[in-house]
Amino acid sequence: MPQVSAAGTGIDAGAAPWLCDPYSQALSSGRGPLFLRRSDGWMLPLEVERWCGGTDAADESVLERSEGDTLDVGCGPGRMVATLTARGRRALGVDTNPVAVSRAVEGGARAVCSSVFDPLPGEGxxxxxxxxxxxxxxxxxxxxxxxxxxxxxxxxxxxIVEAAAQDVHERVTVQVTDGCGDPGAPFPWARVGLPALRRCAGSSGWTWTEAWHVHGRRFAALRAPR
Incomplete structure (x- = not known):
C-alpha cells in the first residue's frame, strides 16, 4: 500500500476532526496504536488493524442483512465497500479523511471524500x-x-448501526492520539449503547427491527418510514 499523508493532499490537517497526523499515519501504515482521548485522560482504543483488514464474521453479519445499493458512512479504508463491490453490489463509501478514501479506492472500493452532512451522490x-x-x-x-x-x-x-458494547449514552469531547506525539484538534463525539440507540431511533422516526451481536460487537437494524 503506497504511503499517503494528509499533507500531500493540500488539506490543513488541523482544520477538521479526523484529519490529524496520528489518524492519517495510522491509516497509511495500517496499524495503531490509536485512541480517542477524552479531556479527563480516559482513552478508547481504535481498531486500526481491523479497519484496514478484510471483513470478519461480525462484518459479514452486516453484509448479509444489507439490501441493494449500500452507502457506508465513515467508511475508513473501505473494507465493507470493497467486499460489496467484489460481490457485484453497488456500494459507495463516504469519509472526511483523504488518506482513508485513497486507501479505500486502491483496495477496490468506490469512495468520496465528504462529510455525511454535505450533499452526497445518490442522496435519497x-x-x-x-x-x-x-x-x-x-x-x-x-x-x-x-x-x-x-x-x-x-x-x-x-x-444498520453498530452500537457501543456497553449500555452507555454520552456526548464527549475527544482528540485522536497515538499516545506519543501531539494529538489532533478536539471535537464532539458520542457513544451510544443499544438501549440509548433504540430511544434515539424512535425519536428520529426510525422503526427498530432487529438487534444482534457477534464476537462482542453489537448491531441494530432500523427501517425508515415509507
Whole structure:
C-alpha cells in the first residue's frame, strides 16, 4: 500500500476532526496504536488493524442483512465497500479523511471524500446505509445524525448501526492520539449503547427491527418510514 499523508493532499490537517497526523499515519501504515482521548485522560482504543483488514464474521453479519445499493458512512479504508463491490453490489463509501478514501479506492472500493452532512451522490435513493465502527458518534449528536441519514436512504430504506458494547449514552469531547506525539484538534463525539440507540431511533422516526451481536460487537437494524 503506497504511503499517503494528509499533507500531500493540500488539506490543513488541523482544520477538521479526523484529519490529524496520528489518524492519517495510522491509516497509511495500517496499524495503531490509536485512541480517542477524552479531556479527563480516559482513552478508547481504535481498531486500526481491523479497519484496514478484510471483513470478519461480525462484518459479514452486516453484509448479509444489507439490501441493494449500500452507502457506508465513515467508511475508513473501505473494507465493507470493497467486499460489496467484489460481490457485484453497488456500494459507495463516504469519509472526511483523504488518506482513508485513497486507501479505500486502491483496495477496490468506490469512495468520496465528504462529510455525511454535505450533499452526497445518490442522496435519497440508497437502499441501505451503514454506521459502523462507532460512527453513530459522528458530530456528537446521534439524533441529528439519524435524522440526516433518513434523508439519504429511500423511503423504507434500511440503516444498520453498530452500537457501543456497553449500555452507555454520552456526548464527549475527544482528540485522536497515538499516545506519543501531539494529538489532533478536539471535537464532539458520542457513544451510544443499544438501549440509548433504540430511544434515539424512535425519536428520529426510525422503526427498530432487529438487534444482534457477534464476537462482542453489537448491531441494530432500523427501517425508515415509507
Amino acid at each position: 435513493g440508497w437502499c441501505t446505509a451503514l454506521l459502523l465502527d462507532g460512527n453513530i458518534g459522528i458530530g456528537g449528536a446521534p439524533g441529528d445524525l439519524l435524522a440526516r441519514v433518513r434523508e439519504i436512504v429511500l423511503p423504507g430504506g434500511l440503516l
